[in-house]
Amino acid sequence: MGENVLKKQVYKIEIPEKAIKQTHFGEDESLALNVAHKQIMVRPANLLEQLPRIKFWWYFVPAVILTLALFAMAQHLKLTTVPIIGDYSIANGSLLMSLISGLLVFIVTAIITKIHKNGPAQDFYWRSLITITVACGLIIVFSFSAFFWLFEQLFMDARFDLYTSTMFILLIISAVNYIMINLALTLSPGIVTNLLTIMIIGGMLFSMLTNSDRNWWKHNFSFLGTAQNSANLQFNVTLIFSGLLMMALVDYLFVNLQKKYNNRRVLILRLLLYAQAACIAAIGFFPNNPRFHVLHDRISMWLVYIMLILIVAIRWILPHVRKQFLDVSYIIGGLMGFNYIVFKLSDYLSLTAFELLEFGLAMSWILLLFQNIESLAQYGENFFLIQIKKDQSNEE
Structure with a gap:
């Protein structure tokens, strides 16, 4: 058979x-x-x-210590109930302690990870740590502000007893600590790009919502950073650290990229991205006040010129550039040029609308560029050629 x-x-x-x-x-x-x-x-x-191994005491013990400190202060002030928002509130207490604890555990974890060289953070330069830490701090502030504003709308004028409030704060601090430790252990270009996006969008929305003049949009986009706006500090700090965070991202990406493509073209791309990041930071450092008006406008124009140079030259300075990315680049460049012509030759677009459109298109292209660079940089010296062969010994 x-x-x-x-x-x-x-x-x-x-x-x-x-x-x-x-x-x-x-x-x-x-x-x-x-x-x-x-x-x-x-x-x-x-x-x-x-998966990252995060021990329970890493994030819970710091939370307990800071929560007990808040509880002792509340006892000293003889508080019996605590509001959600306001002075001596759950929002302020959890925000302050989460910032202190979250940033501290992030820094410690990132330093240990880099020294032991056992995580993605080892490829970041030491100089990037401060920038990334401040960016995380700003995102915590924006997130808490939005979360507790929504919570206040849902539970108007709600107050909780001291022990319930303390438990809320303990849970919030613990959650922030866990997130920050996990972030330090898994830090990568993709995560830094997300941080950059969240910080820029969150910072600007926060400035729009908290500014003193609801008719700011009738002036121009730069009005958010002027002394006439009560939230100008948030707007300018967001731009400054967005530029610095962008520099940190460029540092990280080009560590591996230049190991494989170490030539003049890649160096030019790196310098142009540094220049663009510097312009973003400088716009926040020199707001559109009368004292810096001329300098602010010139830096803004330099930002546009560098953007156009990048779009035109990307075919030659980015290794193995894809045709799809080139097509998208030229479409975005064309739309930016079209918006500029419409703005100059007609009254269809206001100055604020024009600036927001140009900014949105520019940021979209920059994020696409970073994705393409990351896809090249993730290989670097870790790219190996292999062969797949049939196992002849298995055949009869």
Whole structure:
């Protein structure tokens, strides 16, 4: 009687020794192979090992210490109930302590990770740590402001007893600590890009909502940073640290990119991005007040010129640029030019509308550019050529 034997075709993948050394895989370690989006990924069989290990006491103990300090202060002030928003409120207490605790655990975790070289943060320059930390602090402030404003609308004039309020604050601080530790352990270009986007959009929306003049849009976009606006500090600080955060992102991306593409064209791209980031920061540093009006306008024009140079030259200065990205770049550049012509030759667009449209298009293109650079930079020296061969020993 004949037997139908179902034979499985086996393939071998030859992996360079240098690649294996970087993974720290053991010779007899069990590995798992995953196929997704036409890509093969090899990981340890226990996928839980890939997740950051965050011990309970790392985020809970600092939260308990600071919460007890708040509780002691409330007892000293003889508070029996605590409002959601206002002086001596849940919002102010949790914001202050979350900033102190969250940023502290973030800095400590990032430093330990970089020194031990056991996480993505090891590729960041030390000078980037302060910028990223301040950016995280600003995002915490924007997020808390929005969250507690919404909470206040839902529970108008609500007050909680001291013990309930203390538990709320403890949970909030613990959650922020956990998020900040996880952020430090998984810091990557994609995360920094998200931080940049959240900080710019959040900072500007916060300035729009909290400014003293509801008719600011009748002036121009730069009005948010002038002395006439009560929220000018938030707007200008957002721009300054957005520029610095963009520099930190460029630093990180080009660490690996220049290992593989170390030529003059990549250096020109890096310098242009530095110049653009410097202009963004300088616009916040020199607001559109009478004292800096001329300088502010010139820096704004330099920002536009650098943007146009990047769009035109990206074909030559970005390695392996994709045709799809080039097409999108030229479309965005064309739209920016079209908006400029419409603004100059007609009254259809107000100055504020024109500036917001140009800013939105420019930021969209910059984020797309960073995505393309990241896709190149993530390989760097970690890019290896391998071969897939049939295992002849399995064949009869």
